[in-house]
Amino acid sequence: MTDHDPWACADPLGEALHFLRMSGAFYARSELSSPWGLDLPPLPHCLMFHVVVTGQSWLYVDERAPVLLRPGDLALVPHGAGHRLLSDPDAVATPLFDIPREFASERYEVLHHGGGGAPTRLICGAVRFDHAAAQQLITRLPSVLLVETATSPAGEWIHSTLRLMAAEAQSLRPGGETVITRLADILVIQAIREWIARDPAAQTGWLGALQDKQIGRAITAIHRHPDRPWSLETLAEVAAMSRSAFAARFTERVGVPAMHYVTQWRMNLAQTWLKDDGVAIADLAGRLGYQSEAAFSRTFKRVVGVSPGAVKRAGRPIRDALPGAELARQTA
The missing domain is CATH 1.10.10.60 (Homeodomain-like)
Incomplete structure (x- = not known):
């Protein structure tokens, strides 16, 4: 009989992803009509994500070139940097805390904003990862991480997850916050997995x-x-x-x-x-x-x-x- 090696089947990267469990999650559903713009302040030590349900949004982070988000796209801003979401590049961004909102619960709100034109609906979140392994991983992500579901190999099930998240966000039935949190866990982990698989920086x-x-x-x-x-x-x-x-x-x-x-x-x-x-x-x-x-x-x-x-x-x-x-x- 051979001695059992406790590390023989270990998956260190998989274990690091296992620790990506969100804590302190806060979510918002944004009902927007063009022209519109959101100016999000820095949230140190938080990862922020945005999902476009309908319409489109331009994402501006730091000095990077803007990114156009289309329906089903998922964008992560991992390091808590302040950023802007705009209906078009010429739109004026309003500070987040100046925008009217409804508090559906302590951790969930609905925002209404815009000039009455073409509609856009976003689901956004700000979350923390308290475990040390998760923090190690998050600090190594780029300033923006984008999953375009139209070209992603996992696009179909990501779309299904997004549809379920959107339905929960729309109705917020009992237990809806828990469902949204679990779905957000999955989406964020999938986005990071895709980055690890395709970006050479993840191999160093x-x-x-x-x-x-x-x-x-x-x-x-x-x-x-x-x-x-x-x-x-x-x-x-x-x-x-x-x-x-x-x-x-x-x-x-x-x-x-x-x-x-x-x-x-x-x-x-x-x-x-x-x-x-x-x-x-x-x-x-x-x-x-x-x-x-x-x-x-x-x-x-x-x-x-x-x-x-x-x-x-x-x-x-x-x-x-x-x-x-x-x-x-x-x-x-």
């Missing part, structure tokens, strides 16, 4: 390392078991490489030494878990492999720049950083 750096059979196994081990007393020797054993070859290859593929990555991963997880009011710092230290709260706190402050207690005190629900909450504060 951390994403490329995840797809390296041996280095990917080591990264999987770190991700699954941050509490283990990892060393170059034990990680090289997981990768089935010599210590020196593993150290050189890990640094080459990932961009940082392996033990630096272990520490950074633990601190990323710590920042995620500190948002949970029920987690004590001492318990967190143990979950990350530290023998004492003091040792963990020293490392955390060295890497992050502030104490874990400061991060815990500063934590707040993500909905406070999303459009509906901002509007509620402005109009209170």
Whole structure:
């Protein structure tokens, strides 16, 4: 009988995609008539997405050339940059928070805007991904990611998903927010999968390392078991490489030494878990492999720049950083 290798069938990239679970989602259905324009403010640490249900929209992000979105197209703005959506390039953009809206729920609103001409309907969302693996992946995406369903191999089922999302957004029946959130999960993950499959940039750096059979196994081990007393020797054993070859290859593929990555991963997880009011710092230290709260706190402050207690005190629900909450504060 051969020994079972726990990393033999690991799919490091698949596991990273598994962690793409949205938190703090806020959605809007926009009923627009040309000419119209929306000026969306920056939302740090949020991914924003836009789906054109009917009509069309021009998307302007940073200094990039504008992108024309047609029915069924899905656009991601992964890094929370401010951007504009316009009925045509000459339309004037109105600040988002100046536009009349109806609050269907705490996390869902309906916007009405425009000059009475040709109609456009959009479904938009602002979401966060709190898990450290998701954050690692999101930071590596381009400033705009577009899925044109007319040319996508998965176009038909994407269209079906969009139709279901549009129907839920139109009626917002009991449980509709949950359905929309799950569908948005699927659409965002599919958009990222398509980018990984077609863009050479996805084959380099951390994403490329995840797809390296041996280095990917080591990264999987770190991700699954941050509490283990990892060393170059034990990680090289997981990768089935010599210590020196593993150290050189890990640094080459990932961009940082392996033990630096272990520490950074633990601190990323710590920042995620500190948002949970029920987690004590001492318990967190143990979950990350530290023998004492003091040792963990020293490392955390060295890497992050502030104490874990400061991060815990500063934590707040993500909905406070999303459009509906901002509007509620402005109009209170």
